[in-house]
Amino acid sequence: MKTILAAFISIVVISPAHAQSLFGGFVYLRDVDSSIIQDIRYATSNNFVGRPLAGYDAGECVVKREVGLRLKAVQQELAAQNLSLKMFDCYRPARASLDMVKWSQNGHETAAERRYNPKIPKTELFRLGYIASRSQHSTGAALDLTLVDLKADNSGKYDPSRSYADCTAPAEARAPEGSVDMGTGYDCTDTKGHTAAPSINPDQRAWRKRLVTAMARQGFVNYSKEWWHFSLPGAGGAAYDFPIQPRRN
Template sequence: MFAVIASLSSAAAQSLPGDFVYLRDIDPSIIQDIRYATSNNFVGRPLAGYDAGECVVKREVGLRLKAVQQELAAQNLSLKMFDCYRPARASLDMVKWSQNGRETASERRYNPKIAKTELFRLGYIASRSQHSTGAALDLTLVDLRADNSAKYDPTKTYADCTAPVEARAPEGSVDMGTGYDCTDPKGHTAATSINAEQRAWRKRLVAAMARQGFVNYSKEWWHFSLPGAGGAAYDFPIQPRRN
């Protein structure tokens, strides 16, 4: 009887609303680095609602990501998730951050040319994000044959997100020309200020995602959404996944 109660309690703790799922339950081979659950992001701390570094998505989105991953695996590549479902409270947390009247050196790494008060007006951050519907994603590619062992060191001073990959904070992924969440024209998907190899990686990612119906956001090479899979915005916190 105790085992049954414990099992029911665990299931209740992990239940998700609507048609949301943990991506690990769909495809555990997809690498996850949920940055807003850490201090390694433009705010410099975990955002409200990120109680665990888990990618949560709508089921259809997860199944399509699995199909993308299967295609990439044959090329010794993998998807790497930076952000998936985002609680609405996290977007409001970003709004408060943008209005706090301070800009630190670590924050400027992500927006070296744009004041953070301008990020919403210019379309880099939204107070109501499609991420909160479970149909938007931030991601990149990992070359599984490369040395991806370098880790972010919070005590180290890194160059800004537009600098050469050797000087930027390590992300354990292919060089897309900028770091993740780089609010700069160089981060625009079709930017001409990056080299041919970096452009080729971006095109490869966009093409792989497009084959499963995902659409890229032109100002962010890392941002994709699945039209028609969204709906209402949610605000439930991201909790640890239980096996």
């Protein structure tokens, strides 16, 4: 833990009073392209921790301006195909990553948590590279997202009172995400969540390829262990820790 804390000494910590002004080249994605669907999961209880993470005071996607403009370009290409991006996570306050560290060390795992980690103990998630104590998300260079078929029925909603199958199960048994079937749910720490996993079916593989290809045209690079995770080389820098606050209309 001392090593983890030491790594955060270099993080740029900004007071909440300045967070709304979105310094450091950050913008609200809604101000760049309001058509991009947002489901910022760490601002809700619908995530592997089971509660909002520290620093997520609003369910808003905050990105570096360049990142937002490139996402807008991706969205424009997808719109012609009746598709949309759906954002799960964008900028992540550094305190949220520390919150994940504490969660991984709390000594117990619930059934809801195991939906996301069906085969891997949560104490192993950092060592295996599924979660980072110092995330690229905090620099503004990384994103978690998926595709939505705008012609499909996307009305299914997450019900916290239900017992869903784990993230590797067929889409009809998993928690609904209102998106195309990528073969696993979001944040699924399993080899089936690896982008090139051989265990998914041809349709799921085609959707993953479609997403990777669309993002690559704007310079985004996919992380091989997570089909949903993309980064923009050169867009990062210092890690930030300002909280995500509600956007003013």
